[in-house]
Amino acid sequence: MTVRRVMGIETEYGISVPGDPTANPMLLSGQVVNAYATQQGMRAAQASWDYENEAPLRDARGFEMGRQMAEASQLTDEEDPTLANVVLTNGARLYVDHAHPEYSSPEVTSPRAAVTWDRAGELVMRDAVRLLSRTGQPGVNLYKNNTDGKGASYGTHENYLMPRETPFTDIVRHLIPFFVVRQAMCGSGRVGIGTESTTAGYQIAQRSDFFEVEVGLETTLKRPIINTRDEPHAVADRYRRLHVILGDANQCDVANLLKLGTTSLVLAMIEDRALRVDLALDHPVAALRAVSHDPTLQTLVALKDGRRLTPVQLLWAYFEQVDRYLQERSPGEVDPDTAEVMSRWSSVLTRLERDPMECVRELDWVAKLSLLQSYRDRDGLEWSDSRLRAIDIQWSDVRPDKGLFNRMEQRGRIERLIDDVAVKAAMTEPPEDTRAYFRGRCLEKFPREVAAASWDSVIFDVPGHPSLQRVPMLEPLRGTRDGVGALLDQSDSAAALLEGLASASG
Secondary structure (H helix, E strand, O other): OOOOOOEEEEEEOEEEOOOOOOOOHHHHHHHHHHHHHOHHHOOHHHOEEOOOOOOOOEEOOOEEOOHHHOOHHHOOOOOOOOOOEEEOOOOOEEEEEOOEEEEEOOOEOOHHHHHHHHHHHHHHHHHHHHHHOOOOOOOOEEEOOOEOOOOOEOOEEEEEEEEOOOOHHHHHHHHHHHHHHHHHHHOOOEEEEOOOOOEEEEEOOOOHHHEEEEEEOOOOOOEEEEEOEOOOOOOOOOEEEEEEOOOOOOOOHHHHHHHHHHHHHHHHHHHOOOOOOOOOEOOHHHHHHHHHOOOOOOOOEEEOOOOEEOHHHHHHHHHHHHHHHHHHHOOOOOOHHHHHHHHHHHHHHHHHHHOHHHHOOOOHHHHHHHHHHHHHHHHOOOOOOHHHHHHHHHHOEOOOOOOHHHHHHHOOOOOOOOOHHHHHHHOOOOOOOOOHHHHHHHHHHOOOOEEEEEOOEEEEOOOOOOOOEEEEOOOOOOOOHHHHHHHHHHOOOHHHHHHHHHHHOO
């Protein structure tokens, strides 16, 4: 029982050109990707994405949607027309998705590592903005947020590797209540209520108003609380990849750690069939929105058994089951990653219950609300004032001198868990304990011989070979530094690497 598992974060960034609302976002996003990929000797643009094993229309409920029935946005296995789709030396994917630049982090095995490589993505986007900025030109602005406040929403998706044997019905039953209230810890805050922000006010999460159903395959229309895409990017009969689409983009390390860590622990309980208390909700979609619309956290959520609990009380119900199970299974032997998440979880819930403002240094929605309230108090602003919406957008600007979150962080008003040196290194270096290590090192060492790559393969174009050479990587915990580091170090060509791999496999 541990918080550790293979996981990762995909973040689509908001994009705009100051003074030009008609600018083509897909074209701009392609410029962002290509600017970073071709900078100062960065050679990742040589390799494209391998779509061979992608199946975005396969459903975890046991069927596959026909392509003729799918929305265009669901066909993520088609080549990007901008050709802005690259693999980076840190094992991440940088590409255009739904007219937004997206950074998909490499696979990692802990919440702390997930935060590290997600923050590396922020620096990647910051570099791209700098590279596109030219004297006399407006440049491109990027925002780590999830809505433009005018009706558009774009995702920050989490991925968790799970055993295939875990019944999907158990995942749905236990995760829906948790996801409805998880936003109390992990929401990023937003000015405006409703998909188009037509009602004045402030809410906890950016994504909650955009969800319409409990379970479904879609990600951009009729968004579901539980997404059923069955695309494991791993050995299909052993693993499933839980694709979580309702979370917000976090800039606070603590909130991001809690988002990944608490979800991983609840999944571990589901896998062990250890959640004994039924916390099913009466109307989950309505509850999701109601919780988001109440920053006091006093809204009561109706359970099917007749109880009515606040969001924090429901989160305590999950925490207590996890804590009890940990004590029973491994008293005094909890690993440091799990211990950190449990300690943070308990501390944040205690203070949210007392006064959410006590979490102003750790949670995005609280920090943003505190800043907005200071403007309201100083200038007598109503929530309907357009200046507050402008501040909301500026909060997530990736530029260090323009983004209000970044400025608060620089002044020591936000607690950081990962130091800048580690984040900077993660921009170019892959994690060492997953297959991302092999992918990233191959891109770094043999850029001209890597024709394409994906989460589960690297394809080489080796001189003298009549065909491309595919190296499958269906086991996420193989291809690590311990497993292939020495071979990569001693191989002076891709051909030598492939020979070494063939010899090692017998």
